[in-house]
Amino acid sequence: MKCYPVPRENLVLSIDNLKDDIPEEYLSHKECYENVIRKGSVLYDIFSELSKDRKHKAHQAPSNAYRISDGIMQNVNPFLLHFALFVPAITNQATPEQQAEFLKHGFGIIGTYAQTELGHGTFLRGLETTATLDLETDEFVLNSPTLTSYKWWPGGLGHTANHCVVMAQLYVKGKCHGPHLFFVQIRDIETHEPLPGLKLGEIGAKMGFNTADNGFLGFHNFRIPRNNMLMKNSQVLKDGTYVESKNEKLTYGSMVFVRVYLLSDMAYMLARAATISVRYSAVRHQSHIKPDEPEVQILDFVIQQHKLFISIATSHAFKICGLWLWQTYSKVMEDIGKGSMDRLPELHALSCCLKTTSTRDAGWLIEQCRLACGGHGYLMSSNLPSLYTTATAAITYEGESTVLLLQTARYLIKSWKRAMEGESLPATVSFLSEYFNKRYNKWENTPKGIVDGLKLVVAGVTKMCAESIQKHVSRGQQYEEAWNSSSVQLIKASEAYSRALLCEVFWFEVDKVSSTLSNNLAVVLKQLAELYITYWALEKRGDLLVYTTISKDDLDKLQERYEELLALIRPNAVGLVDSFDIRDEILCSTLGAYDGRVYERMMEHALKSPLNAETVNQSFHKYMKPVILKHKI
Ligand SMILES: CC/C=C\C/C=C\C/C=C\C/C=C\CCC(=O)SCCNC(=O)CCNC(=O)[C@H](O)C(C)(C)COP(=O)(O)OP(=O)(O)OC[C@H]1O[C@@H](n2cnc3c(N)ncnc32)[C@H](O)[C@@H]1OP(=O)(O)O
Ligand SMILES: Cc1cc2nc3c(=O)[nH]c(=O)nc-3n(C[C@H](O)[C@H](O)[C@H](O)COP(=O)(O)OP(=O)(O)OC[C@H]3O[C@@H](n4cnc5c(N)ncnc54)[C@H](O)[C@@H]3O)c2cc1C
Helix, strand or coil, rough: CCCCCCCCHHHCCHHHHCCCCCCCHCHHHHHHHHHHHHHHHHHHHHHHHHHHHHCCCCCCCCCCHEEEEEEHHHHCCCCHHHHHHHHHHHHHHHCHHHHHHHHHCHHHCCCEECCCECCCCHHHHHHHHHHHECCCCEEEEEEEECCCCCCECCCCCCCCCCCEEEEEEEEEEEEEEEEEEEEEEEEECCCCCEECCCEEECCCCCCCCCCCCCCCEECCCCCEEHEEEEECCECCCCCCEEEECCCCHHHHHHHHHHHHHHHHHHHHHHHHHHHHHHHHHCCCCCCCCCCCCCCHHHCHHHHHHHHHHHHHHHHHHHHHHHHHHHHHHHHHHHHCCCCCCCCCHHHHHHHHHHHHHHHHHHHHHHHHHCCCCHHHCHHHEEEHHHHHHHHHHEEEEEEEHHHHHHHHHHEEEEHHHHHHCCCCCCCCCCHHHHHHCCCCCCCCCHHHHHHHHHHHHHHHHHHHHHHHHHHHCCCCCHHHHHHHHHHHHHHHHHHHHHHHHHHHHHHHHHHHHHHHCCHHHHHHHHHHHHHHHCCCHHHHEEEEECCCCCCCCHHHHHHHHHHHHHHHHHHHHHHHHHCCCCCCCHHHHCCCCCCCCHHHHHHHHHHCCCHHHHHCCHHHHHHHHHHHHHHHC
């Protein structure tokens, strides 16, 4: 058996079998998949050895592994769902005995998380796949009663995974108990053939994520042992007794895990885009500022700084907030382990709005980085297009953005009502009570003043939503209709809440640690945090004018300070992206390589195009020449 010493980035990235002779963009859909399975299998082998060598918790690839695989895969790893959802779902939702049983083969199985169906992705209570208890055989019978009930989208489901965790409506003695999770083998371990009673395949080409092997799965009277229902939170006993969960939403717990993780993942996606575009902007000379001087680095254009420095700052904001949210998640999971669900609604609300804002911001900011690189940003070899299509998928997967913002809005409205009744609120929403009791300060042009102002916007919009709902109810609408009628404002409340959270956590976490940092580092980090907060104060100036005592003069001063910060950051801009420390083999960009040899790398990459293997392509003689000669005058 091949034995890998503990891999370091250098070692993994030096494995020849992980290099591409032909850039991925020149491979067919099928070749792309086969190529990524080739590379993914080498990595999977390394992770397996690593988990043995390093006593890693079973099946958890080391966190830096994702960063290495990002470089090797360039696109998406078809084994991603195994680590991101399949294993976490089992460790989060199965009993210890079940975990030992289901994961006894260690890396010998490859799983995915099969929840979304052709007909339902958001509304989980509407999922159609059924799992019906057969008391006589002590089994569940899985069925896909309609075409729309086919599982559709799960990553790795088409041709990679041999197991999955399936979400299905649980039926016991004719009664439906709602969505539950089941451990299901779908392919033979030896032959990899689909097991009898299953219809499996991949869903076809997508705008990105094309190596994720997203698939479809249909069940036809497919039997699994009763013990294959994940039974940590709810159970079905041998006699058919159903023991319900302390909180039925615990079944949705695996999605919270990934939503929390995505904040950090987006920090990394943005760090890559910022590294590429800032380095390129330092190399690219174009146009003049002073007519009698040479062409300047485009990074000297203030508007270029305005386009790019927000991405540097946002990457740090997401990294720091991601750590804060992860600590909150870990604490809530610990509480749940002790039987307390009190903070679960708060964690759900936080993870929903922060996942949404981080994925949406990563999307438009990566696009802004691409556009700031002109035509060369449009080349696949820049890696900016792939970063964009990969990042923007996250706006939809793991909870579609609008739907998740409405979940946070639900929590804000409930918290507002509690504030009106004088109840104490968790720290993350206590400002609602302050606002309700008219305890807030006049505007201050400071980072803290801006954070307080953004919170006033949240409180003001939340109050407006509550009044809108009440107005529609008083006009005869049911509450749910009134909710729907007010949903445009409800989304605004959640968006404002998410922005206020990001600004507050970023500023105060940086402020908290700055005394422990070298003076220079503290100064630069505070400049980034202040830039982030001031950027969003200016973006949201309309709301601040409506809900706070900010004046036109205050806004003019903020604009001036913002431009000062751009100038202060400019000398450190390249150093700041270098400090993301993303090596060329992982950055995969002709524009962003550390040595700055942009034009040479662009030409080297262009010559790898199969079209450049010959000076005249055969299509000239086959198609063009007859037409040209026919019409030649
Ligand atoms: C380790 C490295 C990892 C990763 C690296 C990188 C990438 C990420 C990895 C993988 C990404 C690739 C693929 C993505 C995979 C997927 O997409 S999986 C499928 C994702 N699908 C969804 O997210 C579905 C979204 N829909 C829902 O969650 C629910 O349908 C809903 C919440 C919208 C509605 O649920 P309902 O049951 O109808 O509830 P409701 O009637 O609206 O009531 C809401 C109440 O329920 C509480 N609640 C809802 N959800 C949760 C939850 N998750 N946790 C806790 N509580 C929840 C909510 O608080 C409300 O409570 P009330 O007190 O107000 O009643
Ligand atoms: C790249 C990618 C990978 C994926 N990987 C997986 C995977 O591994 N496993 C898995 O199970 N799933 C996966 N998914 C599926 C993903 O989780 C779903 O696409 C997502 O949950 C959204 O559901 P939907 O596609 O049915 O959209 P819908 O829910 O149908 O949404 C369509 C539109 O309707 C709106 N809408 C829906 N409900 C409401 C509401 N209550 N109020 C207001 N508007 C509403 C939405 O805002 C949206 O604009 C993946 C998806 C993608 C794109």
